[in-house]
Amino acid sequence: MNALLLHSAARERGGWGGTVSLAVPGVWSEDCLNHEPDGEVWLGVREPGTEVPARALVLRVALTAAGAPVVPARPHGEEILRAVHDPELVDHLARFWHDWVAAGFPAQYGRDRAVPYVFPTAGMLAGLPLRSPPAVHGRAGRFCYDTMTLVGPGSWAAIRGAVDAALTAADLVSSGERLAYALCRPPGHHVTRDAYGGSCYLNNAAVAAQALRAAGAGRVAVIDIDAHHGNGTQMIFYDRPDVWYGSLHVDPGAGWFPHYAGYASERGRGAGDGFNRNLPLAPGTGDDDWLAAVAALCGEARAAGPDAVVVSLGLDAAAADPESPLQVTEAGYHAAGRQVAALAPTVLIQEGGYDLASLGGFAVAAVTGAAAGAYG
Ligand SMILES: [Zn+2]
16 A cells, blocks of 8 residues: 555544544554455456455554554454354364465465365255365365455464454453454454355454353344345354344345345344344445434344444445445444444444545544444
């Protein structure tokens, strides 16, 4: 990222901070910069991609300029992580780049990032047990469900840094902070218990919710205001009544990722029946209808009686964002932040948001709104 962009991000306060310094602790790990997917394979063509390290720099600069104190992410053990995810997924991500290099793919075959080419879908296996194939290139798709989520040399360090940021923010809230923000990159809400995709590798929001439960919260509400449905978080908690999940997002039935989940009819299952809520929105939806959906979700979350809230804070519903057709303004995000953080002690988890020119201003608007809701 060039210096001009950094300076412009620093100016992106948009008036939300005013003269009052933003007092919300912002948790951050330098390791989050190490993940350089260097593109995504979309419909068979490798394109530059939008989930780039500069996103994290823009967010950090803007929030710091608004006054948010930076809290370094503290390293955590893997107990919570392995409770949320299949331990084999965690082990796979931890070692896969090493295996890819050892098999010679970058040096001998010109494959500078790991991308799967075969996926063991339920239809392919037709009931056969899921094996771990000996061939590294065969194994690349075992835990992955798309071609957009590339693995490179610094990916694992960043993935763990993002999880540690989420866990540190959850610790702050569990120990009495009313509100904390985790600058997680890569994002996480598309990761299920044992499958990653959508530029996400481990589910930071789900890990934060599980940590809040472990620290004594009887029920946690996860409110997902990213422009896309958080299919991973939904399915991790789909059978559970102790974590309520609600999301508003662009309608997957109108042609948007993740295509296969995010419909209004998905309400939870078994003991979790009634603890999942999706509000799909038409492409082009702006502040009025988007905020009405936020208010509806908050009403249902309140009825569930949460002791703590996790917000999947995607900023990609912004009008200028290249990854979604929603048309939300900074004022919209400020109002949404105020509503969600008023419910209970709140952990904000960074998800999407890809327009580098406006991203910082949207983050400050959302976090400032959350501060107003939490402390107001
Ligand atoms: Zn998104």
